[in-house]
Structure formats: C-alpha cells, structure tokens
Amino acid sequence: MGFYRIGVDVGGTNTDAAILDTTPALINAPSRGVCASSKTPTTADVTSGIYTAIVHVLAKAQVPRHDVRSVAIGTTHFVNAVVEADPRRLSRVAVVRLCGPYTRAIPPFSDFPPHLRDIVGGPVFYLDGGLEIDGREISPISPKQIADTVSEIQKAGITTVAVVGVFSPLDHQGAQEETCKKMMLQQNPGLSVVCSAEIGSVGLLERENATILNASILALAKRTIRAFCQATQDLQLDCPLYLTQNDGTLTSAATAAERPIQTFASGPTNSLTGAAYLAGLDQRGRTTTDSQVLVMDIGGTTSDVCALLPSGFPRKAPNFVEVGGVRTAFPIPEVLSVGLGGGSRIRVDSAGDAVTVGPDSVGYRLTKDALVFGGDIMTTTDIVVASGKADLGDASKVQHIPASVLAKARAGMTKILERAIDDMKVSDQPVTLLLVGGGSIICIDALEGVAECILPPHHDSANAVGAAIAKVSGEIDIIEILEGRDEQAVVEAAKQQALQAAIARGADKDDVAIVEIDKIPLQYVTNKAIRLVVKAVGKLAAPTAATASIDGHPISWASAEVDEPASETPAATVASSTPPSLLPKQTASLNLDTYVPEVTDNVWYLSAVDLEFIATGTGVLGTGGGGPSYLQYLQCLDWLQGSEAKGRMRVVAPDSVNDADVCVFGSWYGAPSVSGERLPAKTELTTAIDHAVRLSGHSHFEVIIADEIGGGNGMSTFPTSAYYDIPVLDGDLMGRAYPSMEHGTPYVYGHPITPCVIADAKGNVGVVLEAESNRRVEELLRSHCVNLGISTAVAAVPLTCDIVKKYCIPNTVSQAWYLGRAIHRARRSKTDVVKAIFETTPGKLLYSGKIVDVKRDVSRGYTMGQCTIAPLSGEEREGAGCNGVAETRHLVIPFQNEFLYAAYIDPAGSDASKQEVICTVPDLISVLGQDGEAIGSQELRYGLRVNVIGIAAHPLWTGDERGLRIGGPQGFGLDMEWTSLGPYQASRSVIAEFNRG
Template sequence: MAKYRIGVDVGGTNTDAAIIDILNTDSPSRGVCASVKTPTTPDVTSGIYTAIQNALSQSHVERNDVVSVAIGTTHFVNAVVQADSNRLSRVAVVRLCGPFTRQVPPFAEFPSDLKEIMGGPVFYLEGGLEIDGREIAPLDDGQIKSTVKEIQDAGVKMVALVGVFSPLDHSGIHEETCRKRMLELDSSLSIVCSHSIGGVGLLERENATIVNASILPLAKKTVRAFCAAMVKLELQCTLYLTQNDGTLTDAGTAAELPIKTFASGPTNSMTGAAFLASLDRGGKPSEQQVLVVDIGGTTSDVCALLPSGFPRQAPNYVEVGGIRTAFSMPEVLSVGLGGGSRVSVDEQTGAVRVGPESVGHYLTSKAMVFGGDVMTTTDIVVASGKSDVGDKSNISGISVEIARTARAQIQRILERAIDGMKTSDQPVVLLLVGGGSIIYMDGLKGVAECIIPPHHDSANAVGAAIAKVAGEVDMIELLEGKNESEVLEAAKKRAIEAAVARGADREDVKVVAIDKIPLSYATNKATRLVIKAVGKLAASDGSISQQTTDYSMGTDNEAAIEEHNRMAKSASETPQSPAKPSAQIDLDTYRPNVRNSTWYISPVDLEYIATGTGVLGTGGGGPSHLQFLECLQNIYASGYTGNMRVVEPSTLGDSDTCITGLWFGAPSVSGERIPAATELTTAIENCLRIAGKTDLHAIVTGEIGGGNGLSAFSSSVTYDVPVLDGDLMGRAYPTLEHCTPYVYGLPATPCAVADGKNNVGLVLNAESNRRAETMARSQCIDLGLMVGLSTAPLTGAETKRYIIPNTISQAWYIGRAVHRARRSKSDMIQAIFDTSPGKLLYTGKIIDVKRDVSRGYTMGHCLLAPLGSDEQETTSKSDAHDDGSDESRYLIVPFQNEFLYAAYTDPQTPEDPSKQDVICTVPDLISLLGQDGAGLGSQELRYGLRVNVIAMAAHPLWTTEAGLRVGGPKGFGLDMAWSKLGEYCEPMSVIREFSRDI
C-alpha cells in the first residue's frame, strides 16, 4: 500500500528532502523516515533529483510506496527579482472596465527594466462590475475581436485579463467569458484571469496577474523538468508544488498559476514545525498562541501560526522585484541573528555586538570552534556550555564577561522579534527550528514554553511533505435584505467544495478561517467575505495525474536540465521604480524648482507631498498612492513642461474665481474601480456652468489629508491654472461640511458629483451644508460609491479668508523629513517636528483594535500599551515629547475614519469614559505613525504594530466657537471639552524658501 510522502524545499543554499510515513505519524519522529540536505543547483531540478535520490537511498523506501512528491521552490520568483529577460515574456493587458481606470494605466509602478521586458500593448474594453454587482457595461464582441487582432499583430502570446470588481463576480463571469471568446479567435494565447490571482485592489491584482502571465513559459518548462526528474527517479506518484499559504496545488495548476508558489519556503518551515511539535494533535492549550522561529546561519525568520495551523498572512500588498502585488504571502519578520552571526568587541569601550553580519555557510571553516578566527554566536553557545560542537579548546580566549554579554544580546534580539510578531497578549508557545536553533540558550520574556521538535533542521521539507489542500472564497456580498447566516453558510460550502475540487479529502475538510470586512460608506451592507477551508490530501491511485503526465511527455531529461542551466542567471540589483523618484537623488542637496514665485512640481516633490498627506490624514482621507501615480503619469506624459504648479494665495485678486475638486466616496471602491480621470473635470465644469462662471484662476485643495491632498494637481493640469498653497481643512475630516468656508456659513451649493460615464448629479440648494452632504452622498451611492465632487466656486477674497495656508508646503516638508530620516536612520519624530511643530503624545504598541461601520463611516478605537524598558531605544529621543505624558499607562485612540481623541485609560475597561484621561482631541491633529514614519490610516491598524502618536495644533479657524461646533468634540457627539494643545505655527512656505526670482 502506498503510504509515503516526499517533501522537498529549495532554499538559497541547500535543497532539503524528507520522507514521511503517513501511516505512522503518531510516532515520536512523526513518521519522518529520512531527511537530507544537498547543495541547491543553478538549474534547481538536478538538486531536487539528488535530494530525493539520497532520501530514498537512506530510508530504503520502495518507490511504488510513495504516494506524492511536494516541492517548494524559489525558481519562479527569482526570475522576477533578477529581471531575467531569458525567463520572462511580454504581456498584453486587457482591462474590462468601461470608461474607468484610465487614471492609472497598467505597468505604472513597474521598474524600468521589468517594464521593458514585460510591457506589452494595453486595451480598455467594455465590461466590469460596480460594487453592488451591476454591470459597468456589457462585453462587446466587436471590441474583443479587434483586441485579439492587435495582440496578434504585436506578436504577444501572454495576456493578463483584468475585470473591475471581478472578485465580486463569484465565478469571474466577465473575465471567463471574455477569455473564452478570445481563445475561440486564437487558441494559441495564454490568458490569465485576475480573479484567480487575488482579491479587491485592481492595481495590485493586475500587477500580480501580469507577473504570473510573464512567467508562464518558464513555469511550464520548470514543471516539465520536475516531471522529467520524477520519471528519471521512477516515481509514478502525483507531483504537487507548495503554495504561499502552506497548501498544495497539483503540478498542472502550478504551471498556470506559478505566482502562488513564490513564497512557499517560509510557509513550509512554519507548517513543518507545527507538525513536528505535534500541535495538530492538540499540543497546545487553546488560550496560547504559537510562534515559529526558523534560525539559519544568517537570519532568524519569525512567523505567527493561526489556530488553523497556517501562518498569518501579510496585510495589504507585498513587493516582488519592486512591483506592488496582491497575492497571499506569509507575514515573516527576519532579523540578523543566526548560528553564524559575528560577535565583535570594541577594543576601546569593551562593548559587545552581535550581528547582523554573518559568516553564513562558511561557519564550519571560519567559526573559532571549527579552527577559524571569527567569533560567532555558535562560539558563544559552546563557551556558555550549551553545546559541544567543534573543539572547545579553540575558544579559550572568550572571557566569561564577553560570553555573558553576547548571550544577553541574543536573548534580547529574539525577545524583540517574538514580541513584534505576537498576535495577542496571550502566552506564547515557541517552536524553534532550523540548523541555527542551538543559539537559543535562555528563557524568553512572554514565552510560556519553547519546543525544539525532532528533525527541526528539516522542518521546511517536512512542511512540504505534510501540506494540506485548501479552498478559498474571497468575494464581496451585499447583505442588505439578505439572511446573513444563510449567505455565510453558502460561502462556507463553496470554500469546502473548492478544497475538494483541488484534491482534499471531503471527510477531512474544515472551514478554518472566516473574515468579514464591512466596506466603508456602503449603505447596502457591502461586506467582503474571505473564507478558507482546508483538508488533508485525498488518497490517490498512486499514479501521476494526466495533466502532469502531459507536461512530462516529449521532454528529454538531460535536455531539460541543460536548458535550466542555460537560463540560470546571478541576481542583479533591481532598478528603482519610477514610483520612487526620491530613491535616485541626494535628498540633502535636492531643491524644488521655484521661479518667479511659482513652484513647478517634480516627481520628487510629488513623492514628498504624498508622504506628508499621509501624516496629515490623521487616520482618514484614504491612501494617497493612486493620486500620486496619476500625478506622476501627468508629469511624465507632459515631458516636464511645468503645467503642474503651485502659487501662494496672496497672488489671487479678490474677484478671481477659485474652485475645488474632491474625490468623494469609499476608498474600497477607488482602489478597485479606479477613476476614469474625467470625474473631477466633469464635476468642476458643471459647477462653474451653473454658477455662471466662465473664467477660472486657481484650484484650491479641499482637504490636504490623504488622497485628496493631491487631487487638485490633476485639475491644475487640465485647466492649466495653478494650485494654491493651502487647503480648506488643514487635515482630513469625514464630511463636506468640514471645509472651512462652509463651517463659517458660505453655502456648499450648487455642488455637482460626476462619475466616469459622464453621469452628473446636482444639488442646487440645500437647507444646510450638512444636508448638502447627505444629498450628495445619496447620489454618490447611486453612481457606484466613488465620484468627483465640486462645490460652489469661491471668490479670491473668500478663498484668502478661509484657506489654511501653506499646507501643500507643509506636506512637502513633512515628506522630505520622513524620507531623510529613513535614509540617515535619524530621529524620525524630531525631523517631522523640525518642520511642523507638535508633540509626541505616546510611543507604544497596539494591543487591540475594534471596528464597526455606522452611518457609512468606519467607527472604532485602538488600544496601545507601553513599550518595555528594553524596547525604549527604538523610540524617539526628541525634546518635542509632551512633558506631561505618562507612557507607563495605556492609551486609547477612538476614530470615525479620522482619529478623534487620545486618552489614557484603564486596559481592563478602556471604553469607560470615567476611566479615561483625555490628553488631546479634534480639531487638533492626531496621527499614528509607523516605525518608518508613514501615517497610518484607521483601516491599517492591527495588533502588534509599534507606533508613535503625535499631535499638531489646529489652525485658529478651527478653534473658534463656530469651528469647534463642527470640527471639535461636540461635532462628533463626544461629551468632552476641547483643551488647547499648543500654539498654532503657520507652516513654512516652499515658495518663499526656495524662490529664485529672475
């Protein structure tokens, strides 16, 4: 009876293989019959062949008793990271989008070398969905036919097919129908549908789809070579590849969706560790969390295991080869600590330093215990009496004090890494795997139990061997008027069926994860459901599947290996993305282009401003990335002609006409149904027409916080008029009535909303500006929850009276400070406050986040705990810290999209107002910054993040009775008084500082 599974994991240095007796997993060894290491070969395949051959020889397992082989490989991702033109193909991109998505074209974020290799023709066709499931437009057969002809004429065979909200369309019907019609016209095309690659987020999903399509020829060749190796090994079992989430996919599917195998290595280690430690048999109390630390020669990789037994997945997007992509990858924290880490002693001070430098795979020749002259962590282990590897007489020169100090540093590095990956404040069960795990010598704070399982040095191969099969459903459901329980049950059944269809044993499949994510501003209870079902691999007949056999037919084994050797290419530095212009300049010497009191915006300026608007977003405003990319496209397309420019408000005449154009709606829509780039123009033109204005002299930014902080630049280019250095909020706020002119009684009407299909809605008059907001939002919902909005034109005199001055400059200075501090590793907070005075309210880590959607807004709070004494060196040392703060207490920060107030609180009852000591409220600006200085949106907050909570004083327009009535605590229904944070300091002006009048 076939009863053995073989797992293989291809690493950068070694290829590991393990054989598991699946009928004997209750044994102390968990059924591991053999595990071996062999050097990874340039062609990958021959190394896999050698590893399996050696494992079979060592275990004496009969080949006919092997039921499956599962391989985890980095071969595909290396082709992208190395920008290898021999292994990547050109890709045509077809968007099913109607008039939308023109704002940011495909390949906008690709590094120049990858765009040169992959960039093919781009097409925008009818099709796609709104968030509520309506068609944007039906598919057009004539368009599809002409598109196929143009793809043929371009000589391209690989196609990425991307439909707006295709994850909403449960079967990807628009994409699949279009794919079928294209193949009917040309069956030689290889077409990848985006709904099979990722979830909501069009650009990231599209990027991943392009990458997947580009490596399809390589994937098919590689799988053929793997199958050829199987034939050469005389193995007649099924071949699988392991995926990023720790589950299996058959070889044929992997050849079609290779991107899903990109990051399987770390996942294999984590799932293998859990199996070897018997956690699948109830090896830990339910109240404890499990972390895995895989210690190699150079680094330690830390990952959190979820109750499902799979690693926690990385949030948001991941970068591969400099490209932002959206596909499932484990969240892994790597620190520079391994068995080969160098230990150095400062001759003058005697200070001992551990890592991050390492001797790597030269450990057995360079470490002192092995006769070398480099002191390593392995030497410290032996000197501490914790291991007897090597020759102890070689380390007689290591003093007791050096060993003690180095040992304490090793302990501290591990403690920090573990704390950074915790998913809660529950006790931790720590699994140590990897060849370098001997450096663990002392108990770690917060760790209830540490387990070094058997065969820990081959956990990655074991993880591949025991990998299960998963089915996942990632969709958006409109729950209004539906029975939520019935919808959820139906989705769970679909996930189970998906797992079974992929080879899982139906009797073993269970739903292991359910995520319900309500979408902001959606009144139809639009909710994203992500459901995963997992089961063990079903018994097979022991033969290679027909699909896999097809890949192996007609391929000469030696020829396949020779082909891989020819294509092997050493890694090269990935060129910078055009979306990261500041990375290519000297930040200290860069000067913006200001001539004749006009600031001409460059790509670097845009990047600075985008970073600054994130900080000024105070938790809301939506991400700036899309607007940043659109503005970059405008600059690049114009050939740097200088039509994107900024002037001071004082240049306006009192009778001049100014207008604002804002994006209005849900960020969850803007990231998927990317605008057509006509919405703002259409709204502005209708507003001007109704108001009887024929001349336009300037664009004024509606809100500087978040994505809208850059929106005025698009309108500036369209109308060839300048943007004023200032905005109408000085931050981000959630509603239209929070613009300063409307706070002080000016009417927002007439106002217009417009979508990319030239639908226009008007509010000619409203009894109040709050009513104008609700009326406009009703039309916004009907138009798909993302529109361009323009409000009543302002005169020059009104604009100068109500504008918050110099806030575009302020965003620029903040952004420059953040980028400089990142590069120089200097004090991030002090750098920001040197440009925009403020106070550091708190430095801590998030230990709880609660969210709900009420009235269309994301409501909730986050709770922060103080850092431990040994973590303090990571915090700011600036003298800008609020002298009255107390970081021994906990801090709560409630939000309604934006952060509303910060208060010390009791961690047991944090929401009890009687236990709160408020230290800052709106309208003062409260921002949470990540360790890289980036402003965090309320939607990005999660457990474990270390953050700095900063505050800046609001402009005086917000601190009057009228300003506080709308933008202060009472305006948000809070029963608390505003207390002045400090004196407002007008931001510096880029125009005045850098002016070169000629």
C-alpha cells in the same frame, strides 16, 4: 504496505527533502512518521538538485518507490526570475483591462521599476466590461473589441496576456474575465491568457501587477515543471506531483504551471507548517485560545519569524507585498527577518566592555571562519560552544573567551530574539515558540514572554516536512446582499461552497473543515451588502490510483506533459510598446540635503521628487483618514509625463492672486474599497468642476485649491490644474482630513457649498442645488454616491479668492512637502523621525507604544472604531530612543475615519469615564510607524510599534465657536470639551524660501 509522501523545499543555498510514512500509527508516533531527511546544495538548474535530494532520501529510508503516493515541491525558482529581472526567463505581457470608461488615470506598469518594465511591458488595451462593487456591470463585454484586441496582440508578436476586470474577484467564477479568455483563445489558441481573479483579491493595481508577473513567467514555469515531471519519472516514481503554495496548501503541477506566482513564498510557509506538525501541536490538545504559536527558523545569517493562526496557517502579510520592486497583493505569509544566525559575527571593543552581535554574518563560510572550526572570526556558534551548549568543532579553540564577553554576547543574542518575537505576536497571550533550522542551536537562554520553547524532531528539515504534509484548500470571495435574508443561512451557503471547492481540488471529504470566515460590510451601501471570504482546508485524499487529481486536473508523472510554449522573440531584444515609466520612488538615489525645488517668479513647478515628498506629508496630515496618497501620487506621475496636460503642475501663494479671481474645488468622494479597485478615468473631476462653474454663473476661473490636504485628496488638485493650465493655491479648506464636505472652512463660516455637483466617468452628473443645511448636502451627496458606485468626484460652487484667502488654511501644500522631506531625510540618516517632523512642523509627541487592541465597525459610511496602545518596555524604549519618565497608562484613540481624540486610561480599570483626554479634534492626531510613515485607521493592527503625535489646528477651527461646533468634539457627538494642544504655528512657504527671480 506504507503510504509514503515525499516533500522537497528548494532554498537559495540548500535543497531539503523528507519522506513520511502517513500510516496513522506512525503519524501519531513521536517521529510523526518521518522516515528520513536529506540536504543537498541547490543547483543552478534546480531540477538536478531536487533529483539528488530525492535519491538520497529514498536511499536512507529504503522505501519501495512504488509505495510513494505523492511528491510535493516548494521552490523559489520562479520568484528569483522576477527579483533578478532576468530577461532570459521573462516574457513580454499584453494587458487587457475590462473597465468601461474607468482606470485610465493609472495605466498598467505605472509602478514597475523601469528596468523590469522594459523587459515585460507590452501593449495596453481598455475594453468594455468590469463590475461595480455591488455586482452590477459597468458595461457588458464587447466581442468585437476583444477580436480587434487579439489582432493587435498578434501584430505585436506577443503570446502572453493578462486580463484584468474591475472587481473581477467578486464576480462569481470570474465570468467576464473567463468569457474574454475563451473568446481570445478561440481566435488564437496559441495565446497564454491569465485571468486576474485567479491570482489576487480586490485592489486593482496590486492584483494586476501580480497577474502581469505571473504571465511573464508562464513559459519558465511550464519548462521547469515539465522538467520536474521528467526528473521524477526518471526516478521511476509513478505518483502525483504537487507544488506548495504561499498559503501552505497544495496545487497540482498543471495548475502551478498556470499560476506560478502562487508558489512565490512557499518556503517560509513550509517551514512553519512543518514545525507545527513535527511539534505535534495537533496531538497535544493545544489550542490557540490560551496561547499563541510562533515559529522561528534560524539559519546561518538570519532568523525568520512567522505567526501561526488558529487555522493552522501563517498570518498573512497585510496590505501589499513588493516583489522585485513591484507592489502586489496576493496571499503571502508575514515573515519578519532579523540579522541573527549561526554565523553572525561577535565584535568586542578593545576594553572588552562593549559586545555587539551581527547583523553581518560569515554565512556559508561558517565551517571555515568560525573559531571552533579553526578560523579567526568570533561568531554566535562560538559563543554557544564556549558556553557548553553544543558539541561542534574544537571547543578548545574558544576556551579563551572571557566569561564577561560570553554573558554580554548571550544577552545580545537573547535581546534580538525577544524583540523579533514581540514584533510578531498577534495578541498579548503567552507564546509557544517552535524552533527550526540549522542555526537554532544559538537559542540557548530563556526568552522573556515565551511560555514554552519547543525544538521538534527533524527541526533542520521542517521545510521539507511542511511540503510533504501540506493540505488542500478551497476559498470563495463573494458579495452578498443581506437585506431581507437570513444572514446565518447566507454564511452557511458560502461555507458549503468553500468545502465543495476544497473537495473538488483533492481534499479528503471526511477531513475538510472551514478555517477562516471574514465578513466585511461594504461602506455607504444601504442594502446590507457584505463581502464574504470563506476558506476550507483538508488533508490530501488518498489517491485511488496513480492519477490522483487536484484542482480538477488528473496528473501523474506519465501524464504530466506540460506543453513547451511556442518560441518568441526574447523579451530583452523587443522594445517596449509602452512609454518609459518614472520610478515611483524618486528619492531612492537623491541627495536629499542638496535638492532644491523649482520656484521661479513666485511659481513652484512640481517635480516627481516634490510629489513624493507631498504624498508622504499628506499621509501625516490625513490624521488617520483621507484615503491613501499612493494612487493619487501615481496619477500625478502619469500627468507629469503625459501629453494631455495643457500646462505644468504648479503652486502659487494665496496672497499672489487677485481678490476677484475665481477659485474652483474638486475632490474624490466615496469609499477607499472602491477607489482602490475602480480606478478613475481622468474625466470625473473636470466634469464635476465644469458643471459647478456653469451652474454658478461664472464665466472664468483662475485657480484651484484642495478641499482637504490630508490623504489622497491633498494631491488630487495637481492633475486637474495641469488639465486646465491653472495653478494650485498653497493651502486647503481643512488643514487636515475630515470625513465630510461640511467640514470645509468657508462652509463652516456661512459661505455657500451649493450648487454642489457629483459626477462619474459614465456621464452621470447629479446636483444638489439647495439644501436646508450643509449636513443635509452631505446626506444627499452620499445617496448619489452610492447609486454611482460609491466612488465619484464632487465639486462645490466656486468662490472668489477674497473669500478663499480669508478662510483657507495657508501653506499646507508647503507643510506636506516639508513633512515629507523631513521624514525621508530622517529615514536616510537613520535619525529620530519625530524630532525631524517637529523641526519643520511644531507639535507634541503624545505617546510611544505598541498597538494591543483594535476594534472596528463600518457604519453610516465611515470606518469607526478604537485603537488601544500600550507602553513600550524599558528595553524597547531605549531602542526607540525614548527619553523621560516611562508612561504606564495605555492610550486609546477612537476614530471615525480620522482620529477623534487621544486619552490615557488605566489598563486595569473598566470605568471609561475616568479617561484623561490629552488631545481632541480639531487638533491633528497622527499615528506614525517607526519609519515615520503615517498609518491610516484602516491599517491599524496588533503589534505595530507607533508614535502618536499631535499638531495644533488653525485658529479658524479653534478660535471661534462655529469652528469648534462643526470640527470639534461636539461635531462628532462626543461629550467632552476641546483640549488645546497649544498655539498654532503656520507652516513656512516653499515658494518664499526657494523663489528665484
């Protein structure tokens, strides 16, 4: 008797199905046990298409239905509801944050597109609870608050709730969120409650967004999965139903009905794992120590490329993923799509000299429009047939294509594929390429950098095969204190937890193994705290009966009755109880060439558009550090539309204020890993400033200036200025980002930094009254910061404006605005971003290349390491618009949060002393992506194509020994002299250029 598994993958056009006999002898055969596969059009209701596909594949295979032991389905149905913002399929969601006094600076739904927020946006509640990064409670949860919240949710007529606790993913078993959920359900069993710790990892806003989206489609998921169960029951298949997840593993129907978001990106993952299985990589003794495996799925319009990691699973997408315009963070494969498929159009100019390939395609009309099928449009399929590489249609209809056109078209197709492969490489090792998909016939020529190209059997159904052979995983994500403990023993215990989690979810205990261990030291802490992420994976255990379990849920067709949700008012007809949101991307439909900022009587009043420009520009000036500007940008938008501000956010020139006026300072201080999770409360900066003013003896203050213009702190002054109804000075104390308070220019030149105040949202305030040196001030502040949770506000003693005007870097808010506008304009017009930057801020292109190595270490509170960049190939240089003599040397950029210097090295040499330094601090070094967006030191990774630019520092840093001693190479312990980039050129002023009246 066979042991059969059916896999189904529902795509936008077709639904594929495959049936496998997993008997060991057949699995080891060349066919890998695939008995049959089928393809049928995807139906609007999804279910009937699945039904038809399974009927077809069963008929082909002639398999007894009682021998089918499992069915696994991958579907895009749920993500489509979000992307399409379909009010018929989405529910309103109430959001409950367990956060104590924190997170109010950025409310839920802040970065939702307005149309989606109008559909799903429900009431918001801030309750006691939440954790610090080291596991301490911010505050205990309050049963009374939870009870009152449930009553308010009932009054609003909402039945779906997202519970989001600060640092809940690091809470063992998500205890606070789970306790809150139980209390809510005890009071109202009709609620559907989703806990964020089950959905995503650290990064509160992105995890919360994913939790909200998951909650909004719960009703749809339950209806759909119930229909899946019914359809397969109608097929008389009495076996477990699974859905495939984003990471390539299985989840039960019951669990998928509760966490549908974890199935959003299962399609590409199914194709990748199916391709690797069909190619027999596990049987051929192939390892990824001497090669890397990429999978290319070629369809009619696009080619999708994924990288296969040593674990056998796809490389995860970095940072965040946008779903329906919403920034989210949950495990999802990184997929590169390029405009080349079997239906891509081939165009030839009148002289026959220029031949272009795509990116537009005839798509599903291929069998009507292509030449070989009697149409009048030349496609890549026609090129393949004319080249004698495929037997499709009528070859006589393409015999007229000149050999020169064939050669140029094939070269163009090859170039596109080679570029995509190179973009997705995870190392410089040789590439093994697995080709799948119906359009894979267009890959007919050898590809540079590809050591082996494999077209596996059943390649056109690899996605369904991937669903059928998907495995089961178990993952833990915990914080452990290593001080006084055996690290190896701690890691081993974590591995055992992950193994047991996988077995509990249905993995075969004899097959399960650890596939991934990430050890992430925590910044600033002194007790050797480390975050451990461990993943175990194993094949699905053979069911002992028809009710095999996964995720701890026994589930069979007969028992898979997922309750229909109680009906509620359709989301589209219910007015949102939260205020309308400003679109985070303000420039999307703006005419960038005609936009004029509001400057009246020498006062610049900031708009949402100005804030977006400045956020982009502060990223460039962050020189690798300063923290991301995105969260500060959202805080600014919240103040812009809020009622708490006493005045408008505005900027004035330093020379417009009186010498006797008092200037205050206030900035965020701590680790990005905390500030991105324990969002601010809105009160920290003003608390620190108020105490600093009181301690200074001043009775008034008139203006505020940023400590550093680089990164998120470059925007932190704007909400504070609105709170106090005072202007921001167009300048800052660094002209860039630096890692410590002592790098403020007034302090470099002997003006006081103390009394210096540090504060959190819980009323804790620490003061450094005096210290032996500014460096000692930094050490004392850092100690306070660790005790207060590694994310605080800090304010140095206020200074009079005569000092600030003399020692600030002028016009840097304007500089950030001009930089941001230039980048957005260049993106819109598809022109050279670097050239656009230098037209507004003179600088030098130091290097164009591809990152080939990144080394990191978290030490002394800083992210330290080194990035190595290799030159682009000739074709890559041409495609990037690079001119001049090609550089053959590599470039290294060491960093300590910020980039310290850039130097040429011989890639073949090992003598580091022979490096040629071309730029050092205090001059600014920024690494930019191809779209001009700045890349922070924490975001560097292999394969990114980057431009490295240098901008000369202000003379306060370079014209005096004191500036170079603190901000130059010596200040970072580097044994090298400052290498001048060129003369400093001050930024022009937005106020001077656009003033009216």
